[in-house]
Amino acid sequence: MRISAWTIAGSIxxxxxxxxxxxxxxxxxxxxxxxxPNPLKQQSEDTADSGCVRLDGGxxxxxxxxxxxxxxxxxxxxxxxEGTEEPPITLPQRIQEIEQRLQDISQTYFKxxxxxxxxxxxxxxxxxxxxxxxxxxxxxxxxxxxxxxxxVTNQDANLTGVPIETRADEIIKQxxxxxxQAKQERQPDVLRNRVGIAVGTGVAMIVxxxxxxxxxxxxxxxxxxxEPSESNAEPISTQLHQNQQRNVKxxxxxxxxxxxxxxxxxxxxxxxxxxxxxxxxxxxxxxSFRIPVRVGIVGLGTxxxxxxxxxxxxxxxxxxxxxxxxxxxxxxxxxLRVSTVSGVTKxxxxxxxxxxGLLVALAAIGxxxxxxxAGAGIIGLGLSLASQNLIKxxxxxxxxxxxxxxxxxxxxxxxxxxxxxxxxxLRITQLRDAEGRLITVPNGEVRIVANLSSNWSRADLxxxxxxxxxVDKALDLVRQVAHEMLMTxxxxxxxxxxxxxxxxxxxDDRGFIIRVWIKTQPLKQWEVAREFRxxxxxxxxxxxxxxSVPQQxxxxxxxxxxxxxxxxxxxxxxxxxxxAEYAERE
Numbered sequence: 258m259r260i261s262a263w264t265i266a267g268s269i270x271x272x273x274x275x276x277x278x279x280x281x282x283x284x285x286x287x288x289x290x291x292x293x294p295n296p297l298k299q300q301s302e303d304t305a306d307s308g309c310v311r312l313d314g315g316x317x318x319x320x321x322x323x324x325x326x327x328x329x330x331x332x333x334x335x336x337x338x339e340g341t342e343e344p345p346i347t348l349p350q351r352i353q354e355i356e357q358r359l360q361d362i363s364q365t366y367f368k369x370x371x372x373x374x375x376x377x378x379x380x381x382x383x384x385x386x387x388x389x390x391x392x393x394x395x396x397x398x399x400x401x402x403x404x405x406x407x408x409v410t411n412q413d414a415n416l417t418g419v420p421i422e423t424r425a426d427e428i429i430k431q432x433x434x435x436x437x438q439a440k441q442e443r444q445p446d447v448l449r450n451r452v453g454i455a456v457g458t459g460v461a462m463i464v465x466x467x468x469x470x471x472x473x474x475x476x477x478x479x480x481x482x483x484e485p486s487e488s489n490a491e492p493i494s495t496q497l498h499q500n501q502q503r504n505v506k507x508x509x510x511x512x513x514x515x516x517x518x519x520x521x522x523x524x525x526x527x528x529x530x531x532x533x534x535x536x537x538x539x540x541x542x543x544x545s546f547r548i549p550v551r552v553g554i555v556g557l558g559t560x561x562x563x564x565x566x567x568x569x570x571x572x573x574x575x576x577x578x579x580x581x582x583x584x585x586x587x588x589x590x591x592x593l594r595v596s597t598v599s600g601v602t603k604x605x606x607x608x609x610x611x612x613x614g615l616l617v618a619l620a621a622i623g624x625x626x627x628x629x630x631a632g633a634g635i636i637g638l639g640l641s642l643a644s645q646n647l648i649k650x651x652x653x654x655x656x657x658x659x660x661x662x663x664x665x666x667x668x669x670x671x672x673x674x675x676x677x678x679x680x681x682x683l684r685i686t687q688l689r690d691a692e693g694r695l696i697t698v699p700n701g702e703v704r705i706v707a708n709l710s711s712n713w714s715r716a717d718l719x720x721x722x723x724x725x726x727x728v729d730k731a732l733d734l735v736r737q738v739a740h741e742m743l744m745t746x747x748x749x750x751x752x753x754x755x756x757x758x759x760x761x762x763x764x765d766d767r768g769f770i771i772r773v774w775i776k777t778q779p780l781k782q783w784e785v786a787r788e789f790r791x792x793x794x795x796x797x798x799x800x801x802x803x804x805s806v807p808q809q810x811x812x813x814x815x816x817x818x819x820x821x822x823x824x825x826x827x828x829x830x831x832x833x834x835x836x837a838e839y840a841e842r843e
Contacts, residue, residue, distance in 0.1 A: 312359060313537065320351065320407070320413050321415065361404060374393065374437065377389075386409060388407070442532075502568075567603055571599065654683035714776075716782040723767075723802075735758055759771075
């Protein structure tokens with residue numbers, strides 16, 4: 258368990274080490290994802306929202322606007338006066354216009370090495386709002402290109418809680434820092450340096466991936482050694498311990514797979530973020546896969562929690578199964594019960610955490626699960642009224658497990674069916690009969706059950722012996738065979754007590770019946786009975802005692818009335834007259 262914990266911690270640390278430089282290089286994500294709703298705050302249709310103005314995929318600054326399309330038609334990009342102004346265009350349209358103007362001026366600025374950047378603000382007289390202008394000058398300070406970038410609105414200022422003039426100065430400072438930096442990134446020496454970093458990152462990705470692949474192969478081989486054998490002859494405690502180790506190794510295996518994905522995806526995104534030409538592609542990928550990544554993380558976390566819960570369940574069950582204070586019979590019964598309860602517990606854990614994971618995934622993608630939970634409660638109430646049989650099955654299944662009526666591995670008879678219990682949960686019990694048929698019995702139908710293997714079993718033998726045999730000699734032979742069988746090491750392990758020779762139990766048409774009871778280990782009564790019959794047949798044959806078979810005796814009466822003999826046609830055929838008289842009586 259300690260090695261597995263270090264393995265998990267190492268995998269998480271490696272994943273964090275790989276993705277940390279990527280997070281440092283990745284600019285702010287685009288605001289194209291679904292907003293997370295706040296159930297405590299109702300937003301109207303025209304509530305202002307914010308978005309990023311981007312350059313090379315990086316967020317330069319944030320602006321505000323309204324996403325509603327029901328806006329007044331007003332020419333221009335600037336807003337009206339304070340308190341009454343409304344943006345004439347939607348937020349996405351405003352961002353698109355600003356980015357187009359920024360792209361136009363930046364392309365000229367990037368291509369001209371001698372161009373100097375000048376950014377200023379001027380007050381627009383009609384709207385009384387500051388406007389930002391971007392100009393390019395040559396070496397003689399001649400302005401050869403100028404673009405009106407945007408108007409700063411009160412909603413823009415409300416994003417940071419500063420006056421509108423201060424907000425305009427902040428946007429200008431961000432432009433003065435980011436535009437020269439973007440130009441510097443396009444210089445040949447910087448690009449060559451970034452290419453070297455990209456190549457080194459690719460080599461590191463390959464080396465790390467190969468190391469994790471070798472780690473996975475060793476883990477897979479060790480996991481195969483823990484697979485249950487076909488004979489399944491190990492004790493329940495050993496099987497539970499192996500299940501625990503398999504579950505832990507399965508968690509480590511999934512974490513290693515996640516690490517592989519983080520290495521390749523994170524490394525690729527990091528390489529894309531190194532170059533200004535590919536950075537928009539990186540941002541587009543992150544924006545497109547934001548929801549799938551969230552759902553995938555929730556799903557993986559749910560899977561890991563379920564597997565770790567399996568391991569904890571197996572560890573707890575294994576500790577109970579290895580209780581040395583129990584007698585051998587009680588210990589074996591306890592192992593069967595622990596195995597059954599462990600399986601049912603795992604089913605409950607899977608259903609519970611899967612439902613919780615589904616709700617968390619819905620919340621992660623921006624769906625308000627409050628109304629969903631309320632609706633699920635109403636639907637659950639309706640289903641409970643319509644599915645009373647299922648509730649009855651679940652309640653009866655709970656009491657079957659609680660009272661230990663039977664468990665997986667028992668042989669039971671329920672009504673007209675019976676067989677080996679292969680699976681039991683809160684709803685159904687599945688039996689395998691002698692012909693190999695799988696019989697499914699709802700737990701609600703289990704009213705009277707006969708358990709043929711609870712704690713111990715008994716071989717009930719009825720031995721028919723012919724009436725002509727010596728009864729005392731037959732009983733002595735039965736006792737002798739039982740004693741010899743009990744003294745054999747192989748059968749002594751299966752027979753729990755001295756066989757009971759009950760004596761002559763009955764007389765029937767076959768002969769007299771000698772009855773024998775042999776107490777055995779659970780499910781061993783049939784093996785013991787077959788071997789006892791074989792040994793007894795050999796002993797009877799050597800002693801000349803015959804086992805009786807169904808037989809019938811006919812009795813003939815030769816004493817007939819005189820008149821019947823005198824009426825015969827021939828004195829020499831008296832035997833025929835007797836047969837005729839017997840035929841008449843028949």
